[in-house]
Amino acid sequence: LILITLLVGGIWFARPEPATNQPEANAPQFDKTQFSIGDPTSSWLVVNKKRPLQPKDYEPASLTAPSAMRLAGRPTDANMQVNSEVAIALDQLDADARAADINLKVISAYRSYDTQRMIYDSEVRGFGQAQADRESARPGHSEHQTGWAVDLGAVNNKCEIEACFADTPEGKWLADNAHKYGFIIRYGADQESITGYQYEPWHLRFVGKDLAAELRRLGNPPLEEFFDLPAAPSY
């Protein structure tokens, strides 16, 4: 028994110190240079009004719809599709959401350069350029063109693509949980002077679990701020 106690004790004391007991200088630093923020195939891509996609008519190599999550359209529709990594993350998010009685669906995902141009032009015709630029990206500047972004909504359609989505059970659940699956609410409240867009509690951007967790730890700064990039309120 003494031998066992000594052995177990030896293993126990051989464990490294918990991170909280480490001096600050030895705390692991988050490496902000791990992935490209300029390559559209990188989930850390930062695209905004100052940073167009390169090339501007970029198309993801392959897109796919989530397999189990509810969709506003058909799985074969391009605008229900995302990069495969994102589709897997959405299905995981949706499975846990359903278990919590939260019913979400995909409203809009991938948009090609040409589709984005049609949407933007229609917004300009309807609301004028200034208002269109607060709500809709010009072609070549949209996260939806990358396969890394998706607009989600409640199955009951409440507050669909409206700021009040943030106050619905679905919007609240996303704000509290999306980071666990690698997503951020890309256009946060009161960040328009930096991101260039009004609050969009429905627009999720996949950045991977590590970066999503780090951003949450820091209080959800916009990507521009986190990566020390210029604010992008306008083109």
Ligand SMILES: [Zn+2]
């Ligand atoms: Zn969106």
